[in-house]
Amino acid sequence: MKVKKDMMSGEDIRNAGLKVTLPRVKILGVLEQLEHGHVSAEDLYKLLLDAGEEIGLATIYRVLTQFESAGLVTRHHFEGGQSVFELDRGDHHDHIVCIRCGKVEEFFDQTIEDRQQEIATSKGFAVEAHALTIYGYCKDPKCKGS
Amino acid sequence: MKVKKDMMSGEDIRNAGLKVTLPRVKILGVLEQLEHGHVSAEDLYKLLLDAGEEIGLATIYRVLTQFESAGLVTRHHFEGGQSVFELDRGDHHDHIVCIRCGKVEEFFDQTIEDRQQEIATSKGFAVEAHALTIYGYCKDPKCKGS
DNA sequence: AGCCGAATGCAAAAGCTTCTCATTTGTTGC
DNA sequence: GCAACAAATGAGAAGCTTTTGCATTCGGCT
Numbered sequence: 001m002k003v004k005k006d007m008m009s010g011e012d013i014r015n016a017g018l019k020v021t022l023p024r025v026k027i028l029g030v031l032e033q034l035e036h037g038h039v040s041a042e043d044l045y046k047l048l049l050d051a052g053e054e055i056g057l058a059t060i061y062r063v064l065t066q067f068e069s070a071g072l073v074t075r076h077h078f079e080g081g082q083s084v085f086e087l088d089r090g091d092h093h094d095h096i097v098c099i100r101c102g103k104v105e106e107f108f109d110q111t112i113e114d115r116q117q118e119i120a121t122s123k124g125f126a127v128e129a130h131a132l133t134i135y136g137y138c139k140d141p142k143c144k145g146s
Numbered sequence: 147m148k149v150k151k152d153m154m155s156g157e158d159i160r161n162a163g164l165k166v167t168l169p170r171v172k173i174l175g176v177l178e179q180l181e182h183g184h185v186s187a188e189d190l191y192k193l194l195l196d197a198g199e200e201i202g203l204a205t206i207y208r209v210l211t212q213f214e215s216a217g218l219v220t221r222h223h224f225e226g227g228q229s230v231f232e233l234d235r236g237d238h239h240d241h242i243v244c245i246r247c248g249k250v251e252e253f254f255d256q257t258i259e260d261r262q263q264e265i266a267t268s269k270g271f272a273v274e275a276h277a278l279t280i281y282g283y284c285k286d287p288k289c290k291g292s
Numbered sequence: 293a294g295c296c297g298a299a300t301g302c303a304a305a306a307g308c309t310t311c312t313c314a315t316t317t318g319t320t321g322c
Numbered sequence: 323g324c325a326a327c328a329a330a331t332g333a334g335a336a337g338c339t340t341t342t343g344c345a346t347t348c349g350g351c352t
Contacts, residue, residue: 019348021299021349023300058303081308082339123285126283126290127280134265136274144272164330167330204310211309211310229308229309
């Protein structure tokens, strides 16, 4: 059973069969301190620059992809064309995104999870993953209404 | 209440406030005859070529975007980077995609729909849309298992 | 400390999608 | 029907995000 983790470290990188390099440690560090938890590769690049770390965008993409394969990070395809990444702390959840301000909130609902499994099974599919994203306007006065 | 439509026509284009041009009619026609119902812009371009219609890719993107605004077509962001389009016949549904062969099946589940609405409301969001896609291996022997 | 393969940075390239603009095509009124 | 005008199209250029090639650098192990 997976346990929710609060801290990631070089250990996690090593366990993924990757060398513990400075870029990888810094990227993991930034992902960990994110307030909202969701960033594009570009955003991550800028955050690292702000933190004084000059890490090439290509490296960021490479590392994020490796982290994804290792299960350290999850990649989402929200509307808008670019991929958004999030640290995988072991607790699966879905998303609700404000289409005005872009805010992302998370939720988990066992009823939905169960129904998905049932539906897949009834169609002969073996579920590997799923992506559920609700789009709407959040409660912020600036976003509310249309 | 929306009604499921089997046929689209020039009327639908006109009602969207668009001129009834040859490219638009042809695109709508191909979308209508699709077996699986889901195509990328590129696929659509090739299908039209096969049908002897030389319609530029740029036009296809433009028209699909207009159709989307008009509610004639729905755009999905499945994994893989490119957008996939589908004729909107008025019946909302979600998708289950085989990650081996790419087959797409549709489903609708009122329980899930209701739960989504409840979750959004509890978080102060006004739902505008949602995207639920289950990824897995379909029952085809070539895809089954991992 | 030194070696070797892995990792990085940069720039170039590759996909997908959008934009620009000259040309063509619907539509509307006569 | 036909002229007139705006809207739509096609072709290529441009824009973005993401990936790749290659020389250089770095981390891990002896």
